[in-house]
Amino acid sequence: MHAHPLGTTSTRPAPEIHLYRHRLRVTDLDYLGHVGNVRLLDYFQEAQVAMLDPLRERVFQTKGPTYLIAKHNVSYVRRLTFRDNPVEVETVVGRIGTCDVVVNSRLRDERAVYARCRTIWVACTLPDGGTRHLDEEERDRLTRFSGAIGELS
Numbered sequence: 001m002h003a004h005p006l007g008t009t010s011t012r013p014a015p016e017i018h019l020y021r022h023r024l025r026v027t028d029l030d031y032l033g034h035v036g037n038v039r040l041l042d043y044f045q046e047a048q049v050a051m052l053d054p055l056r057e058r059v060f061q062t063k064g065p066t067y068l069i070a071k072h073n074v075s076y077v078r079r080l081t082f083r084d085n086p087v088e089v090e091t092v093v094g095r096i097g098t099c100d101v102v103v104n105s106r107l108r109d110e111r112a113v114y115a116r117c118r119t120i121w122v123a124c125t126l127p128d129g130g131t132r133h134l135d136e137e138e139r140d141r142l143t144r145f146s147g148a149i150g151e152l153s
Contacts, residue, residue, distance in 0.1 A: 012147050012148060013147050013148055013149075014092040014093070014145055014146060014147030014148060014149065015144065015145075015146075015147060016144045016145055017090045017091070017092055017145065017149060018047070018050070018051040018090070018091040018092070018145050019088055019089075019090055019091075020046065020047035020050050020051075020088065020089045020091065021086040021087070021088055022043050022046065022047070022086055022087055022088075022089065023086045024080075024082055024083060024086070024087065026082065028082075029081075029082055033081060033082075034079040034080055034081050035080040035081070035082075037074070037076060040074070040076070040080065040107060040114070040115050041072065041074060041117070043087070043089055043107055044072075044074070044089060044105050044107065044115075044117040044119070045069075045119075046089075047089035047091050047105055048091055048103050048105060048119060048121070051091050051103070051145060052067055052101070052103075052121060052142075053067070062126055062127065063126055063127060064125065064126060065123065065124075065125055065132060065135075066123075066124060066125070066126055067101075067121045067122065067123055067124070068121070068122050068124050068129070069119060069120070069121060069122075070100065070120040070121070070122045071119065071120045072117060072118075072119050073117070073118045073119075074115060074116070074117045075115060075116045075117075076114075076115050077112075077113050077114055077115055077116065078112060078113075078114055079114075080107070080114040080115075083109070085109065087107055087108065087109050087114070088107070088108055088109065089105050089106070089107050089108075090105065090106050090108065090149055091103060091104070091105040091145065092104050092105075092145050092146070092147055092148065092149050093142045093143075093145045093146045093147075094118065094146075094148070096134065096139060096142050096143065096146060097134075098133055098134070099122060099123050099124075099131040099132065099133055099134065100120055100121060100122045100123065100131075101120070101121045101123075101134070101142060102118065102119070102120055103118070103119045103120075103121060104116070104117070104118050104148070104149060105117045105118075105119070106149060123138070
């Protein structure tokens with residue numbers, strides 16, 4: 001285990017890595033001809049939502065149990081330009097707390113990593129926004145992805 005600004009996260013390899021493929025769109029490009037930082041963050045959020053709530057039963061709800069993002073920490077490693085092949089977002093759970101989850105993701109293709117993201121998701125109940133405890137079903141699902149992603153330059 002090591003200290004990190006977004007909480008202590010696991011250093012052991014994850015038993016399972018959540019994989020989300022994303023096909024780039026021409027509209028994702030900025031005026032410099034590469035995928036802009038805001039779009040990269042969108043890719044991370046889409047991948048993390050797919051892991052946290054695969055059936056979309058909790059995310060995007062206006063009432064009841066859901067998740068909110070408390071913090072993002074993104075490291076942009078290299079330019080991502082348009083290509084026909086999709087990129088992949090690999091995601092693991094770095095830490096499961098009582099009411100929150102630290103999620104680590106990296107955006108890559110077969111050659112390189114383009115960005116890394118660490119996000120804190122907080123379990124809450126809407127419409128009041130109060131925090132709630134993660135239930136057993138959530139913990140079981142998240143534990144499958146708990147661990148670290150091996151390094152890739």
